[in-house]
Amino acid sequence: xxxxxxxxxxxxxxxxxxxxxxxxxxxxxxxxxxxxxxxxxxxxxxxxxxxxxxxxxxxxxxxxxxxxxxxxxxxxxxxxxxxxxxxxxxxxxxxxxxxxxxxxxxxxxxxxxxxxxxxxxxxxxxxxxxxxxxxxxxxxxxxxxxxxxxxxxxxxxxxxxxxxxxxxxxxxxxxxxxxxxxxxxxxxxxxxxxxxxxxxxxxxxxxxxxxxxxxxxxxxxxxxxxxxxxxxxxxxxxxxxxxxxxxxxxxxxxxxxxxxxxxxxxxxxxxxxxxxxxxxxxxxxxxxxxxxxxxxxxxxxxxxxxxxxxxxxxxxxxxxxxxxxxxxxxxxxxxxxxxxxxxxxxxxxxxxxxxxxxxxxxxxxxxxxxxxxxxxxxxxxxxxxxxxxxxxxxxxxxxxxxxxxxxxxxxxxxxxx
Amino acid sequence: xxxxxxxxxxxxxxxxxxxxxxxxxxxxxxxxxxxxxxxxxxxxxxxxxxxxxxxxxxxxxxxxxxxxxxxxxxxxxxxxxxxxxxxxxxxxxxxxxxxxxxxxxxxxxxxxxxxxxxxxxxxxxxxxxxxxxxxxxxxxxxxxxxxxxxxxxxxxxxxxxxxxxxxxxxxxxxxxxxxxxxxxxxxxxxxxxxxxxxxxxxxxxxxxxxxxxxxxxxxxxxxxxxxxxxxxxxxxxxxxxxxxxxxxxxxxxxxxxxxxxxxxxxxxxxxxxxxxxxxxxxxx
Numbered sequence: 134x135x136x137x138x139x140x141x142x143x144x145x146x147x148x149x150x151x152x153x154x155x156x157x158x159x160x161x162x163x164x165x166x167x168x169x170x171x172x173x174x175x176x177x178x179x180x181x182x183x184x185x186x187x188x189x190x191x192x193x194x195x196x197x198x199x200x201x202x203x204x205x206x207x208x209x210x211x212x213x214x215x216x217x218x219x220x221x222x223x224x225x226x227x228x229x230x231x232x233x234x235x236x237x238x239x240x241x242x243x244x245x246x247x248x249x250x251x252x253x254x255x256x257x258x259x260x261x262x263x264x265x266x267x268x269x270x271x272x273x274x275x276x277x278x279x280x281x282x283x284x285x286x287x288x289x290x291x292x293x294x295x296x297x298x299x300x301x302x303x304x305x306x307x308x309x310x311x312x313x314x315x316x317x318x319x320x321x322x323x324x325x326x327x328x329x330x331x332x333x334x335x336x337x338x339x340x341x342x343x344x345x346x347x348x349x350x351x352x353x354x355x356x357x358x359x360x361x362x363x364x365x366x367x368x369x370x371x372x373x374x375x376x377x378x379x380x381x382x383x384x385x386x387x388x389x390x391x392x393x394x395x396x397x398x399x400x401x402x403x404x405x406x407x408x409x410x411x412x413x414x415x416x417x418x419x420x421x422x423x424x425x426x427x428x429x430x431x432x433x434x435x436x437x438x439x440x441x442x443x444x445x446x447x448x449x450x451x452x453x454x455x456x457x458x459x460x461x462x463x464x465x466x467x468x469x470x471x472x473x474x475x476x477x478x479x480x481x482x483x484x485x486x487x488x489x490x491x492x493x494x495x496x497x498x499x500x501x502x503x504x505x506x507x508x509x510x511x512x513x514x515x516x517x518x519x520x521x522x523x524x525x526x527x528x529x530x531x532x533x534x535x536x537x538x539x540x541x542x543x544x545x546x547x548x549x550x
Numbered sequence: 551x552x553x554x555x556x557x558x559x560x561x562x563x564x565x566x567x568x569x570x571x572x573x574x575x576x577x578x579x580x581x582x583x584x585x586x587x588x589x590x591x592x593x594x595x596x597x598x599x600x601x602x603x604x605x606x607x608x609x610x611x612x613x614x615x616x617x618x619x620x621x622x623x624x625x626x627x628x629x630x631x632x633x634x635x636x637x638x639x640x641x642x643x644x645x646x647x648x649x650x651x652x653x654x655x656x657x658x659x660x661x662x663x664x665x666x667x668x669x670x671x672x673x674x675x676x677x678x679x680x681x682x683x684x685x686x687x688x689x690x691x692x693x694x695x696x697x698x699x700x701x702x703x704x705x706x707x708x709x710x711x712x713x714x715x716x717x718x719x720x721x722x723x724x725x726x727x728x729x730x731x732x733x734x735x736x737x738x739x740x741x742x743x744x745x746x747x748x749x750x751x752x753x754x755x756x757x758x759x760x761x762x763x764x765x766x767x768x769x770x771x772x773x774x775x776x777x778x779x780x781x782x783x784x785x786x787x788x789x790x791x792x793x794x795x796x797x798x799x800x801x802x803x804x805x806x807x808x809x810x811x812x813x814x815x816x817x818x819x820x821x822x823x824x825x826x827x828x829x830x831x832x833x834x
Contacts, residue, residue: 157660161660161661163655163660164655164656164662166655167652167654167656168651168655168656168661169655170648170652171648171711172652172667172670172671174648175670175673175674175708176670177689178704179674179685179708180670180673181689182685183677185685185688185689186684186685347575350571350572350575351575351576354569369579371816372583372809372812372813373583375816375819376812377769377786377805377808379769379771379786379793380583380808380809381583382793383789383802384582384583384585384805386793386797387585387586387589387597387598388582388585390597392598394599397598426579429575429579458561483676486678487678487680487681489679489772494790507684508680508683508775511683511684517684517688520684524681524684527678527681528677528678531676531678
């Protein structure tokens with residue numbers, strides 16, 4: 134065949150194609166080996182731990198392992214009326230073992246998550262169980278407290294039987310599985326998490342809008358001024374950018390306090406009375422003002438780098454074709470800046486949605502965001518699985534935003550300076 | 551930006567409105583930083599301008615809080631500053647080495663799965679910090695590195711490398727690979743070529759990535775709050791506790807020092823950026 138006769142050989146007699154492929158493969162391995170140390174470092178210290186969060190958020194083995202015999206005995210229970218003696222005896226056996234290991238406190242904490250009221254009756258049961266006689270545990274346990282004779286509490290225990298659970302995710306959306314096994318919302322006045330999610334979205338959205346409205350004119354000015362002036366003005370953008378977040382938050386705390394300079398100024402121009410200074414910090418206003426100023430450079434820089442590439446002659450051409458400056462701006466200049474707007478808005482929105490430090494310091498109770506709640510559960514309540522669940526909900530929100538952005542603007546159009 | 555003579559009056563007015571808006575935004579950006587300077591010299595214990603300061607009375611100003619920052623009893627700033635610098639320096643070295651080597655591989659045209667790998671490498675920059683904090687904490691707790699310097703340094707390497715990867719890949723995108731081929735044809739081995747040819751050319755990118763990594767580590771508070779024990783306190787942690795508990799003017803003295811430090815970093819970064827643009831022939 135002609136292809137065989139025409140096959141080109143290298144000097145050592147190997148077909149060129151094979152030889153090239155071999156060289157190519159060698160280069161691929163070389164390139165990969167350079168990336169490998171960082172890649173594996175990040176996979177071990179960062180990617181796996183995020184997977185670990187996923188595992189923790191649904192992991193519910195603790196109770197399963199604490200009450201193995203009870204759950205085995207419960208398999209035959211239909212959940213309609215109080216369980217049989219068999220279940221009570223198994224529960225007693227498990228419980229005695231837990232008391233021996235001093236782990237009954239953990240059980241009460243865990244069961245209390247499912248249904249309030251377990252803490253005290255487990256304490257009572259521990260005291261009473263020391264005097265229990267053998268046999269007829271149902272009667273004995275039920276006599277400790279009337280809740281032990283309430284079928285609701287036994288159903289609550291049964292709900293903790295599976296090794297995995299989605300209840301932390303439901304809790305993050307203020308929902309829970311009720312006695313009939315249906316997913317329902319908690320009462321209106323206890324929906325704290327929904328309020329937080331909405332507030333996080335609202336603050337992130339408006340901060341992005343404010344940043345955009347403020348950044349667009351100054352980015353335009355920086356891009357059109359002659360170099361020597363724009364370099365000087367650029368310092369006003371870059372100095373805050375490089376300055377510690379805490380320093381900038383501190384300066385807003387000084388400015389916004391009740392005896393602070395902003396309030397002094399308002400009193401000075403007669404806007405508010407001296408004895409009626411408005412509270413500008415420890416509420417939403419504080420979060421808005423401080424976050425807008427802190428995130429503004431992240432909007433200015435991508436806008437600037439895009440505007441810098443737009444030739445001024447385009448605007449002149451627009452005007453010479455009969456457009457007013459406004460029409461020329463709207464039809465020619467603005468569409469060209471969309472990649473910069475997209476990048477800036479994406480950056481600011483995503484930074485704002487995960488903001489923690491500034492809201493915690495200037496936000497007060499009404500200005501805190503979902504991140505503060507995550508940190509609270511990590512550090513104060515130590516409910517790490519709940520913190521993980523909320524973190525992953527936030528992360529999936531962020532990924533959805535990236536996905537939408539990629540659909541609408543295209544991630545390749547991003548320009549970050 | 552002078553207006554041409556033929557500009558119509560209402561555009562002229564609009565132009566001045568535009569300049570005023572810009573002025574106001576610049577003021578909003580930069581003014582809050584300058585409040586800290588005078589207040590850090592306050593002779594009194596308040597965080598607002600005293601009557602004496604408003605009259606520019608010299609007695610109303612003092613170095614009291616700077617002395618407190620340095621010599622104060624039981625003051626945490628010395629230890630915090632030492633820790634901050636040690637952690638930031640090691641985190642920077644780690645980030646720069648890992649990031650630069652990875653960037654070299656990434657900008658090779660033979661690199662397989664480039665998009666996917668790049669996404670993993672810059673993910674710590676994209677994922678909200680609080681989530682990174684939780685994940686890194688879980689890892690460090692398991693590895694027994696919570697409340698150690700090593701743990702914090704590793705955490706900061708994770709957060710700092712994306713900046714190095716991005717700046718160095720950007721520098722390498724304008725890099726003329728024929729110079730390394732020339733070096734190889736003259737008998738230089740790859741390591742020698744890298745040290746003598748590639749590194750000096752991409753150095754501005756490496757250093758500015760390193761500056762980013764340094765500042766990231768030096769300012770980082772979210773992850774450190776999860777990881778640090780009493781021994782590992784850093785400047786941001788001290789500022790955080792100070793701002794939450796008792797706002798003493800000592801914090802303003804520290805803040806002033808930090809602003810000066812960031813100014814120095816800004817100047818260095820700008821000089822490097824210009825040099826790099828000059829070398830790459832962007833801005834002759």
